[in-house]
Amino acid sequence: MCYFWFLVKIHLVILFKQEKLNSNRLIKNDLALSEGNAEMAKAGYKQPEIELSKSISDEIKTTTCYMCACRCGIKVYLKDNKVKYIEGNRDHPVNKGVLCGKGAAGIMQHYSPARLKAPLKRVGPRGSGEFEEISWDEALTLATSWLSEIRNNDPRKMALFTGRDQSQALTGWWASQFGTPNFAAHGGFCSVNMAAAGLHTFGGSFWEFGEPDWDLTEYFMLWGVAEDHASNPIKKAIGKLKKRGVKITVINPIRTGYGAVADEWIGIKPGTDGLFAGALIHQLLVNQAVDIDYLQRYTNATWLVINSPGAEDLGLIARDDEGNPLAYDIVESSLVNANQKSSNHALHGEYTLPNGRNATPSFSLIANRFLSEEYSPKSVSIKTGVAAETIIRIADELAKTAFEKERRIEQEWTDWNGVQHSEFIGRPVSMHAMRGISAHSNGFNSCRIIHYLQILLGAIDCPGGFRYKPPFPKAVPPALRPAGKLEDVRPGEPMPGAPLGFVTSPSDLLVDHEGNALRIDNAYSWEAPFSAHGLMHMVIHNAANQKPYNLELLFLYMANMGWNSSMDIPETLNNLTKINPETGEYAIPRIIYSDAYYSETIAYADLILPDTTYLERWDAISLLDRPISEPNAAIDAIRNPVVKPDRDVRPFQTVLIELGARLGLPGMINNDGSPKYTDYADYITNHERGNGIGTLAGWRGEDGDQVGVGSPNQDQLKRYQENNCFFSNAVPSNARYFKHANRSYLKWAKSQGFINSTKPIIFELYNEALQKFRLSADGKFEPKVPRLHQKRISSYFDPIAFWYPTLEESKLNGERYRFHAISQRPMHMYHSWGSQNAWLRQISNSNKLYMNRKRGAELDLKDDDWIEVSSHIGKVLCQVKLMSGCQIDTVWTWNAIGKRAGAWGLNKKSPEFRKGFLLNHLISTLLPEKEGGFHYSNSDPITGQAAWYDLKVHIQKAKSSNNQRSEPYFLPIAANIKRK
């Protein structure tokens, strides 16, 4: 009779008046008995006294978050050497204190059960998960022996591909010192279309190279963005814009996240943004709402383009003897150097060149294209799914904002021509775009059309417009050509330059005399001439199929290529385990991989180099790579170890440097052959890329008193630690706008080593380089396009941006594969990493295919019904969810939620395995059919950007829906590790 016992206890308690309580708990006193504080007692209300100032840490360290690539500043609270709490660092420029869903869950990432413990050597067949733990010395010795053999025979046979890497300045350099052109990082499968389109047009780009002038903009258009790399900055900015009542227009087939809060959502049909933007341009031209001054001052709109039909140099820029572009001065009625900017340069008309050819200002060609009926609001409306009236209204809103709400900042400045101005005058329309534009095979061109729109409105790097972040702008395109030509690659030798760069003419391509690709991923070949970042998504396919040649060793870092970052997973897994019948070995004989967790790719690697977590290592977020700058400051940052690893793992960069030293790579050893750097921290401090230019720009010079350029400073990292782990170098106030043509900026940027010359950066609306390729396809330019590729090059290499339907769609029968299938990043998950996180996976652990409610009804589908989704290469079985905010011909899902059974330290019944799926299973590596005898990859024909979002699918209700599991389901790859 428990109540008797209670009764006894009550008496006891009353007798002793106090129950003994655990003093370190939140609530100190027993409620029933405490008097509360005196005041409360007075009022006759009793409440417990609680501890209001609990202490949470012994120590707080600052560093930089890496739960995603946004790189926010964080403060890490440590107690008993354990991570207790992570908060946003108020003093950090990226996030100014805020934190996203992933960042705050970083603790669970750090303490994830999926973390690797020691180096592993594969002992079972690939994919079996059978490994043996080995020592670091053994691992490094093995890796060195594999690598050195290749280096001494044919360095090309080693490919170093790094995914979410943020130390490309190191990894790229390492690859070129090794001597292989086969280096790429995540850009190729990510958003090289954006980078390339921007850098080939105005020397900057969306992505991380610029951002809207959030404080001054009056109109914001967001194209195809779910989350982006600038996760927190965009969110902060959207909050601000909303408070200021600035209109936000979101162009996206799906209305979630940013689209949910936007003032207007334009549910566009995937792949048609170029057309929509083109129609806006059409309408601006019709309304004569174009900033003519801006065009004349900053762009090549006035440059004369040779247009005599049939001419050998048709479409090239007319130049004088010194190679200066020509313009026509309408006041002087003569041809002049177009670089001597004047407002008298003609923008249309036809002029005769001294050699008798006709030439016309490039702008005239552009106006011609966009004023054609093809781009009229009416004719694009069916293809884009956007009503003509809406297009007309948006164009009007843009024009009104740009031309009636000018933003002026009083500030004296001098343009590159030496002309003094008393203020910066800006057109406050700003835009940002990302993978919804780039992940299509017409992304390069679509993005260029969006840049046209910005430029016609005069809205780049002006108050209220889209602003560059230093080190951008750079020359159009940046003055860096890819190394890796036949003569660049020699056994045992480094390459003469960096593997990645920008192509300006067919002669820059990396092809052999027959026109075959020299890189394993076909980057910079006729398949993808402008592939500024390489074609990461093609490396496994090409190497396994020995096209263009075979690899001896694939070295991967931080890329889950056995799963969510490859196309066609079933095929990819086949390729990873494919046997070369000639050798009886795997077609890709060796795979070395560095990951920090037991990801899907681990099971397919032969040697695993386990990395630390972001809280355990040094990292440099360098101006040589992808910095965290802001428009008003060049900013770089570091990560520093806030806790020591509790296991046998090492920072990959340190391992890479040690491998370099073991291999004797130049730059990584001293004259006596001893290692030059003890670890990555040492490298960051002491490595110099150019004269006085190193990984980090802050506190250079022996005493740390130099900025940007200066000799190494042994205290540099300490100074960063003292300064919240970043360094900010403010752009002088007269250099903050019109950076591309601002004398003070250009001088300052040169002094910081960002650019080589103080020449202005002229926007290339008309891209002569593209025309050279076209001429080459016509046999009028050297080297000539091999026959195989002629049709493709002449169709897609247009000097003026244009819209064409995405490639998969145009090759498939539109009837059967009726839906566009795309994915979005969930704000609280980072690709594959999030699922091991005990907190984040409670929010999402499975995914469904979302579909427009009306279409769902037509197909007789209800929420949670099982459906079959098929593409031209495969089938997925999953559940459906209906919604309203989804373009009617589009289906979509969250990216990378589906996981392979056995991975990520998850129990085998986890929903990620059973109710999760990837669209990747349906995305083909190659286009549906050969074209002109060549089987092209599923990529943008200009840049080689992976066309993830071109996918078209057919959907039907699954036959039976009892107890279903999503499919394809792959055999578990659970780790089976022999411990030391």
Place this chain on the structure above:
Amino acid sequence: MSPAYSIIFFTVFSGAGYGLLAIVGLTTLTSLLPDSTLLNLIMLILSLLLISVGLLFSTTHLGHPERAWRAMSQWKTSWLSREGLLALITYVPALLLCVIWTAMVIQSFSPQSINELENYVALIGGVCGLCAISTVFCTGQIYASLKTIPAWNYFLTTPIFFLLSIVSGLLLWIFFNSVFSYKVNNFVVLFSVFMLEAAFLLKCVYWNFVDQVKFSVTKAEAIGLEKNTIVQNLEPAHQTQNYLMREMGYNVARKHALKLRWFASWAAFIIPGICLLVGVTHSSYMPINSFIASLCLIAGLIAERWLFFAEAKHVITLYY
């Protein structure tokens, strides 16, 4: 609401216990009190047993049963606290009565003092009955006062709890009387049948109400929008079930519920009624009939109680 077995057994058993206790206690005030003190004592002990077993079940529902004593402190506002307090208080007269009747049964007091004690039996019995009734009333009120669950926040909730408890007590009382070969007054039996069927009627009204009851707020209002806005789920806050969904989001299939109602109706209300009526006409069947009636009632009430929870929708389901 999730039908937790701890609470179902608690309310059914202690409900029956308090019902029996109430009858035993209140009969001391009347001429219906069986002559056999032993019988009264047995019934009293049985009621206390039922109550205590029920209470024990209820403590298994607690996260910290060792702190259960604290639940007595908030009688000013909390029906649960009042219930706990009354449950505890009820033990006082009940045990006193127990002591007295035990003493009388084993005649350990002198006849004179027994007589004196008898004078108090009615008083103590009365108090005991009142306490028992009040406890059940509080139990009903715990549910009836929750605005968050409109199926419970209904004027019949407490009366039904109350009636069912009394009816359970009556049936047990009849059973014990007849087992101990005491002829139960037909009036009492008929009264019990009447109460039983009244409870059935109310329960039917209640079920009818539950079928129609709606939240006084809409999903739109739950998230701060205008009343008539249609709101549909897009992204759940979490993808696997959590406490809120398990506890508050319990959903019983209509078909399943109807089957259970049918079972509860027969087991709790129809069969016991028939048994008792047969017992009236054929009094020799009464012991066995009242035994069957009581068993059926308990089984039926378990089903009824399960439904009481399972069919009640909590307003937070609007969010899910």
Place this chain on the structure above:
Amino acid sequence: MTDLPSGTDKKLGLLIDLDICVGCHGCVTSCKEWNSTDDNLPLSDFDSYGEAPDGIFLNRVHGYETDDGISSQTVHFPRSCLHCEQPECVTVCPTGASYKRQEDGIVLVNPETCIGCKLCSWACPYGAREYDHKQGIMKKCTLCVDRIYNEELEEEDRKPACVLACPTSARLFGDFSDPQSDVSILSEKRGGVALMDNLGYKPVNRYLPPRKKHITSEQNSKNNANLQRFSDLKPSNGNSKLENFFSWLDQKLS
């Protein structure tokens, strides 16, 4: 104490702006994280790496689609304790473990005295209480009472974790009893809503409803009527769009 204080000196609470919440879950995990710093009483997780991962969160964000008959919208809705003025979660509590603080109106659970009867969670219409079956006690948003007065934190950081984390500033913290506070002013201005007010709990937290985002066809046509305003040129009959444009260019340049 189960009794409610006759009034509270302040009414501290959150103002949540549904117009700018993008549903990022920053507030969700930062809340989880802050409230798990106490090793003795972290917010428990169950089956973290298994089939049905589950755990205690004091704040969760739902995603909805709404339709008011004119247009449809997507709305993200963060849900945590509203620190009601008439919190029946408190009055039903049999132990007094649930109480409302007199000085600031914060509703708390005393983990030392809670018996885990769960009744308070039944009484809360907002789903703000989650039962921690590992610890056998009820958990709820504390309005970060251990931050907002915490002298170990810098002044600026004495705000709820979720408020500090929220990247869009969709969450504001303040005193609703002070008509001059930011939260009162903004709530007044934007028509802050007390959720399900008719239940009588008198929530302190307010939600700013999302603005209507529908673009009417009148707006479309009104704008269309204004179209020619950027043109200095009288529409020249019969000319093509291109000719029109070029003649405007000529005008501009000459």
